[in-house]
Amino acid sequence: AQSVAQPEDQVNVAEGNPLTVKCTYSVSGNPYLFWYVQYPNRGLQFLLKYITGDNLVKGSYGFEAEFNKSQTSFHLKKPSALVSDSALYFCAVRDRIGGYQKVTFGIGTKLQVIP
Amino acid sequence: DAGVIQSPRHEVTEMGQEVTLRCKPISGHDYLFWYRQTMMRGLELLIYFNNNVPIDDSGMPEDRFSAKMPNASFSTLKIQPSEPRDSAVYFCASSSPWTGLKEKLFFGSGTQLSVL
Secondary structure, eight states: OOEEEOOOSEEEEETTSOEEEOOEEEOSSOEEEEEEEEOTTSOEEEEEEEOSSOSEEEOGGGOEEEEETTTTEEEEEESSOOGGGOEEEEEEEEEOSSSOOOOEEOOOEEEEEEO | OOOOEEEOSEEEEOTTOOEEEEEEOOTTOOEEEEEEEETTTEEEEEEEEETTEEEEOTTOOSTTEEEEEEETTEEEEEESSOOGGGOEEEEEEEEOSTTSOTTOOEEOOOEEEEEO
């Protein structure tokens, strides 16, 4: 069964500093990987995806993520954090084998950007 | 487009009562998902539909939970009878076949359910 782990409940970073939110995954085949963001009292919003190709994928709001197959990781990054980036971030994975299968989300990591 | 619309935004009910949550997906989207979010378990997929047909309901926790999608523009999630442990935020999401990425989900704002 596929799974996603987000090892940090919360990440604190000073405004202007680079940020990393960690994610590791487990699937039986090659993965589809995603990051979503949730602002308070809102639904999740799609940030970026990795399907195939370049290991560094770019998404919305200046975020990017690095796929590392050997470490089964897909960490979310941003070179310079903004206070407005403070939110809950979810990593998600879908196994690419077969037809459509459900997307499994991690438990989420709260990002706090300190002014 | 108004996005995915859920109602009500908040629901407070007493244990044993029936609760019905409603969702209107984005027009033209052919997948609809119901998720439940709690602090302890994160975001759990309850059920999803494709072209109004339930595809996978393995995440529905108990027989007290049921979901329907009578047409392409409306879905309901019903809990009968409700229990305090059902308290959570329930999200509806839809996705389109036209983005080339079925997994790009568009979420509603959620229904905050409190069962007393």
